[in-house]
Amino acid sequence: MRTLIVEMIEPKRLGELVTVSREFCEQPDIVAVGTGQIPGSFAKAYQVEDTVAANLVSDLASLIVNEGYEVILLTASTLGSGIAAPLSVKLSAPVVSEVIRIQPDLVVERPLYGGKAVASYKLNKMPAILTIRRKYFEAADLQGFTDSSLLSITEKKVELIAEKEEKTEGIPLEDAEVIVSGGRGIGTAENFSILQDLADLLNGAVGASRGAVDEGWAQPTQQVGQTGKIVAPSVYFALGISGASQHLAGIANAKCVVAINKDEEANIFKRARFGIVSDYKKIVPVLIETLKEEA
Amino acid sequence: MHIVVLAKVVPDYEVPAGDFELTNSRAHARYKRMMGLYDENAIESGVQLKEKYSSSLTIVSYGIKGDIQILRKAVAMGGEKLSLVVGNSDDPHIIAANLKMAIDKLEDVDLVLAGQQSADMDRGIVHGMLAEMLGFTFIPQVAKIEQDGDQWKVIQNTESGSSELKCGGKAVLSITSVPENVPRIPVVRSIFAAKKKPVDTLSEIEGDAMLIDEVLVNIPKMESVCEFLPAEDDMAETAKILLSKLREERLI
Ligand SMILES: Cc1cc2nc3c(=O)[nH]c(=O)nc-3n(C[C@H](O)[C@H](O)[C@H](O)COP(=O)(O)OP(=O)(O)OC[C@H]3O[C@@H](n4cnc5c(N)ncnc54)[C@H](O)[C@@H]3O)c2cc1C
Numbered sequence: 119m120r121t122l123i124v125e126m127i128e129p130k131r132l133g134e135l136v137t138v139s140r141e142f143c144e145q146p147d148i149v150a151v152g153t154g155q156i157p158g159s160f161a162k163a164y165q166v167e168d169t170v171a172a173n174l175v176s177d178l179a180s181l182i183v184n185e186g187y188e189v190i191l192l193t194a195s196t197l198g199s200g201i202a203a204p205l206s207v208k209l210s211a212p213v214v215s216e217v218i219r220i221q222p223d224l225v226v227e228r229p230l231y232g233g234k235a236v237a238s239y240k241l242n243k244m245p246a247i248l249t250i251r252r253k254y255f256e257a258a259d260l261q262g263f264t265d266s267s268l269l270s271i272t273e274k275k276v277e278l279i280a281e282k283e284e285k286t287e288g289i290p291l292e293d294a295e296v297i298v299s300g301g302r303g304i305g306t307a308e309n310f311s312i313l314q315d316l317a318d319l320l321n322g323a324v325g326a327s328r329g330a331v332d333e334g335w336a337q338p339t340q341q342v343g344q345t346g347k348i349v350a351p352s353v354y355f356a357l358g359i360s361g362a363s364q365h366l367a368g369i370a371n372a373k374c375v376v377a378i379n380k381d382e383e384a385n386i387f388k389r390a391r392f393g394i395v396s397d398y399k400k401i402v403p404v405l406i407e408t409l410k411e412e413a
Numbered sequence: 414m415h416i417v418v419l420a421k422v423v424p425d426y427e428v429p430a431g432d433f434e435l436t437n438s439r440a441h442a443r444y445k446r447m448m449g450l451y452d453e454n455a456i457e458s459g460v461q462l463k464e465k466y467s468s469s470l471t472i473v474s475y476g477i478k479g480d481i482q483i484l485r486k487a488v489a490m491g492g493e494k495l496s497l498v499v500g501n502s503d504d505p506h507i508i509a510a511n512l513k514m515a516i517d518k519l520e521d522v523d524l525v526l527a528g529q530q531s532a533d534m535d536r537g538i539v540h541g542m543l544a545e546m547l548g549f550t551f552i553p554q555v556a557k558i559e560q561d562g563d564q565w566k567v568i569q570n571t572e573s574g575s576s577e578l579k580c581g582g583k584a585v586l587s588i589t590s591v592p593e594n595v596p597r598i599p600v601v602r603s604i605f606a607a608k609k610k611p612v613d614t615l616s617e618i619e620g621d622a623m624l625i626d627e628v629l630v631n632i633p634k635m636e637s638v639c640e641f642l643p644a645e646d647d648m649a650e651t652a653k654i655l656l657s658k659l660r661e662e663r664l665i
Pocket residue numbers: 300301302303304326327328329330341342343344345346347357358359360361362363364365368378379380381384396397398399426449450451530531532535
């Protein structure tokens with residue numbers, strides 16, 4: 119099936135979509151968004167520097183119709199969510215967002231009800247648009263680079279004034295093998311610093327629940343969960359996090375969850391391998407001391 | 414200026430996974446109904462804009478008549494009226510077409526705000542479809558909105574930080590949650606006043622369904638068994654046990 123990937127030039131995101139594309143075709147085409155070389159080998163590559171979704175929809179729709187693409191793959195991301203739905207109306211095409219599994223015969227799965235249920239859909243009209251949830255498909259190793267031709271933008275609806283990168287100390291959350299996450303139970307922004315101390319000793323990153331982000335104790339870029347980052351670390355420490363299904367949706371692929379919560383009934387213990395029923399303030403400093411002693 | 418905020422009433426999204434049940438492939442009817450969490454952020458953002466720019470604010474919803482009672486909360490937060498299209502389709506194209514119909518009826522809408530994702534189907538696509546149907550510009554995951562002459566200046570949250578964007582004309586913005594739009598609890602006076610505010614109920618139009626077949630909805634099993642470590646007295650011992658278990662399994 120003629121498959122088109124539309125994605126930022128970012129090797130891991132591209133790699134995951136290439137893996138998905140193999141369910142539909144041997145080699146996909148790509149519209150690479152942003153600047154720089156396009157990593158990997160694509161049958162045909164187009165490049166567009168404009169990274170604002172609203173500006174891309176019209177020209178993408180024309181390209182899809184002209185080239186007869188049948189499957190359009192995007193990452194479930196700010197860019198993907200800005201393109202997928204308007205494109206679906208332009209093309210009268212079905213769209214399935216946050217896909218986590220592809221079965222044979224064009225059946226795709228996505229979670230709903232905060233991950234408490236999973237629905238499968240049969241794609242029976244092409245083109246179909248899929249946004250793929252991060253970390254559910256192993257990123258393909260992208261070899262070499264592909265030359266591209268320019269995809270020109272005819273309708274600039276939105277102007278990008280500035281971009282701000284949220285600086286994170288150490289390893290990015292998405293790549294961390296150890297994540298120390300805090301929730302509303304952490305109590306204050308200052309208290310988040312001991313999570314950073316623990317993360318540093320374990321060569322990890324600090325995450326947060328939506329509760330903690332809403333309180334302003336952590337950055338939105340640190341939010342883990344279905345509307346935050348999807349992560350897949352070896353160890354995920356959940357401190358003062360109740361374990362709402364929408365939070366758990368972000369850690370479904372974590373190998374081991376360590377939950378520390380004052381409430382023995384907290385839902386997080388149902389997802390945890392190891393649980394400690396305690397105030398996090400009692401155990402975290404001791405963990406830090408023990409790690410320091412061992413170093 | 415006339416702002417519309419879309420609000421959807423959903424089954425209790427706080428039901429823990431272990432207690433979750435389906436009937437006819439949807440959340441069991443026994444769960445209490447409540448406003449979508451991100452919709453509350455959208456309403457709060459709309460109310461703040463209304464206060465800043467002296468706009469009017471209408472809440473528009475697609476759902477069942479019984480939802481009116483819950484939608485009054487949205488009105489109490491700062492809306493002037495409620496427009497409900499009565500229908501029970503789950504199809505995003507049909508829902509978007511019906512929301513468009515309700516917005517077209519209002520005639521003078523400049524800005525539509527919606528929560529970035531509903532708290533039941535979790536699709537995050539209806540607002541983008543609606544924008545395209547209305548011919549409005551669509552920007553998702555918006556954290557802050559300002560009027561700048563005849564343009565909108567918005568901050569959009571992204572995976573790595575944020576983007577500052579500007580657009581003219583009419584727009585649909587999906588709203589993310591930030592500390593600044595955590596909803597304020599309406600005062601008692603507003604709750605009473607909301608009971609008297611106008612409610613338009615509209616019959617749904619047919620709309621073209623999205624061509625896709627739902628094959629199955631099921632509840633995945635959660636298989637983790639938690640080993641509780643002692644936490645009564647000797648925390649140093651607990652810390653040692655935990656670290657040695659994580660090392661044993663080569664997790665750290
Ligand atoms: C559509 C939708 C999308 C969502 N997306 C996300 C998402 O991406 N990520 C996300 O996290 N949430 C998300 N949510 C919100 C989610 O439903 C919860 O509201 C949120 O995860 C709660 O955050 P929390 O666990 O920090 O807070 P709470 O639920 O308030 O839990 C705080 C916990 O801290 C414990 N505690 C308190 N003090 C201490 C202490 N001193 N020591 C130890 N434990 C303590 C308490 O026992 C409690 O269990 C979403 C919701 C919806 C509807």
